[in-house]
Amino acid sequence: MSEEMRKKRVAVIGGGLVGALNACYFSRRKYKVDVYEMRSDIRKVEVVRGRSINLALSVRGREALKMVEMEEEVINKGIRMYSRMIHDRDGTLRIIPYGRKDQYIMSVDRRHLNEVLLTAAEKNPDITVHFEHKLVNCDFNTGEIVLKRSDGTIVKDVVDAIIGCDGAFSAVRNQIMKNTLFNYQQEYIPHGYMELNMPPTASDEFAMAINHLHIWARNEYMMIALPNQDKSFTLTLFMPFNIFDSIKTEDDLMNFFHKNFQDSIPLIGEKELKQMFFKSKAFPLISIKCSPYHIGNKALIMGDAAHASVPFYGQGMNCGFEDCLVLNDLLDKHRDDIGAAFEEYTKVRTIDAQAICDLSMYNYIEMRQSVNSCLFLLRKKVDNFLSWLFPRNWIPLYAMVAFTRTRYHECILKRQWQDKVR
Numbered sequence: 001m002s003e004e005m006r007k008k009r010v011a012v013i014g015g016g017l018v019g020a021l022n023a024c025y026f027s028r029r030k031y032k033v034d035v036y037e038m039r040s041d042i043r044k045v046e047v048v049r050g051r052s053i054n055l056a057l058s059v060r061g062r063e064a065l066k067m068v069e070m071e072e073e074v075i076n077k078g079i080r081m082y083s084r085m086i087h088d089r090d091g092t093l094r095i096i097p098y099g100r101k102d103q104y105i106m107s108v109d110r111r112h113l114n115e116v117l118l119t120a121a122e123k124n125p126d127i128t129v130h131f132e133h134k135l136v137n138c139d140f141n142t143g144e145i146v147l148k149r150s151d152g153t154i155v156k157d158v159v160d161a162i163i164g165c166d167g168a169f170s171a172v173r174n175q176i177m178k179n180t181l182f183n184y185q186q187e188y189i190p191h192g193y194m195e196l197n198m199p200p201t202a203s204d205e206f207a208m209a210i211n212h213l214h215i216w217a218r219n220e221y222m223m224i225a226l227p228n229q230d231k232s233f234t235l236t237l238f239m240p241f242n243i244f245d246s247i248k249t250e251d252d253l254m255n256f257f258h259k260n261f262q263d264s265i266p267l268i269g270e271k272e273l274k275q276m277f278f279k280s281k282a283f284p285l286i287s288i289k290c291s292p293y294h295i296g297n298k299a300l301i302m303g304d305a306a307h308a309s310v311p312f313y314g315q316g317m318n319c320g321f322e323d324c325l326v327l328n329d330l331l332d333k334h335r336d337d338i339g340a341a342f343e344e345y346t347k348v349r350t351i352d353a354q355a356i357c358d359l360s361m362y363n364y365i366e367m368r369q370s371v372n373s374c375l376f377l378l379r380k381k382v383d384n385f386l387s388w389l390f391p392r393n394w395i396p397l398y399a400m401v402a403f404t405r406t407r408y409h410e411c412i413l414k415r416q417w418q419d420k421v422r
């Protein structure tokens with residue numbers, strides 16, 4: 001069989017959200033794909049109640065899922081969030097719609113999402129997912145990859161292209177960095193995050209209003225809650241690490257929550273809150289921008305491996321999913337000439353991925369400085385009023401990001417125009 005006729009072989013490094021979706025995309029292109037994931041098969045790990053992690057899925061991510069016929073399967077297990085529910089210190093609740101009735105974002109379970117994408121990819125006999133295989137080296141001249149299995153043995157393979165979907169601390173990116181003129185910057189922010197669980201009520205009902213993204217904005221601190229299928233909410237508490245560290249005793253914790261998140265205490269449960277808080281740890285948040293994303297026709301990094309952002313726009317996964325859509329369109333355009341597609345991918349995607357990293361960091365700074373619940377409320381109400389007044393010209397920035405596929409960098413340009421006329 002001639003070289004051209006042979007199926008192209010790619011190795012996708014990382015079987016997380018973006019790697020699993022990418023495998024589905026390459027499967028449609030009739031490539032032979034080996035996914036190497038360093039962790040064990042999440043589908044075999046027992047589900048622990050109260051440990052679910054959820055994410056906000058918006059239009060960019062949905063369009064990417066739709067392209068591989070996965071949108072329905074994902075959103076039918078999701079919960080719609082039509083508006084924000086702002087919790088004031090005194091317990092006052094305020095609703096700020098995301099837009100029209102058809103403009104909502106989805107709360108989806110991270111593990112369910114990862115599982116359905118892996119299972120869909122594996123339906124194709126040309127796709128193999130190898131768990132407990134960690135990439136430790138790769139050669140961009142020969143396409144050789146070296147993987148270490150959890151039993152310590154080494155496995156080698158040779159492929160046409162290596163797709164690094166191995167997250168913010170990407171091994172593929174580290175190798176690219178050593179083999180090309182690579183620009184890289186990273187920033188840890190002073191805030192960490194901790195996930196807490198708000199269980200269903202005693203009568204097995206949601207403890208809060210269901211179809212909302214709940215927000216407790218307290219300038220330097222912030223907590224958000226997204227609903228889960230099992231009628232619980234997953235809360236994400238954002239605070240500077242020094243504040244996390246200053247909460248040493250149960251009294252410290254209860255004083256802090258009484259002062260800042262009073263209404264959430266009876267809904268979480270005082271005993272449960274104490275137990276969760278001191279059993280969990282706060283995780284760091286990093287922002288990574290880099291370029292180029294490729295080396296020749298041999299390697300490309302996508303998702304958090306290429307552009308990790310702080311989560312203050314809820315776009316990291318949506319952007320990584322959109323990465324798959326962008327690459328797929330370029331492989332169509334270049335008729336699977338991998339080198340041409342990779343080169344154009346870096347050219348078109350870098351500016352957009354870095355734009356959403358900047359937007360997320362800007363929103364973090366803004367939320368931390370000036371946004372308590374009232375200000376957050378006021379800004380959104382002004383945005384919503386002006387977009388009602390000038391529907392074609394005034395799409396609020398968050399709506400361009402969450403409800404359109406306007407290129408991320410163009411969202412910023414359009415917003416700068418709006419700020420001038422504001």
Ligand SMILES: Cc1cc2nc3c(=O)[nH]c(=O)nc-3n(C[C@H](O)[C@H](O)[C@H](O)COP(=O)(O)OP(=O)(O)OC[C@H]3O[C@@H](n4cnc5c(N)ncnc54)[C@H](O)[C@@H]3O)c2cc1C
Nearest residue numbers: 014016017018038056135166167303304314315316317318
């Ligand atoms: C607190 C928080 C809230 C968030 N909320 C949202 C949200 O609401 N909406 C949204 O869109 N995004 C959100 N995100 C961002 C989202 O989680 C990430 O953007 C997304 O998980 C990136 O997916 P990925 O596949 O690129 O990377 P990852 O999910 O990190 O997956 C990388 C995979 O590669 C594997 N791996 C790593 N190194 C190797 C190696 N050497 N060899 C083999 N495998 C390897 C890992 O085990 C992992 O499975 C949030 C992030 C955080 C931290």
Ligand SMILES: COc1ccc2c(c1)CN(c1nc(C(=O)N(C)c3cc(Cl)c(F)cc3C(=O)O)c(Cl)s1)C2
Nearest residue numbers: 054055056084213215224236311312313314398402
């Ligand atoms: C699971 O952990 C997390 C952590 C953070 C987020 C999410 C899930 C989901 N997030 C979304 N953010 C937007 C958005 O565009 N903006 C400007 C907002 C930004 C912040 Cl920080 C906020 F609190 C509300 C809005 C808002 O507008 O509702 C969406 Cl739209 S969804 C942030």
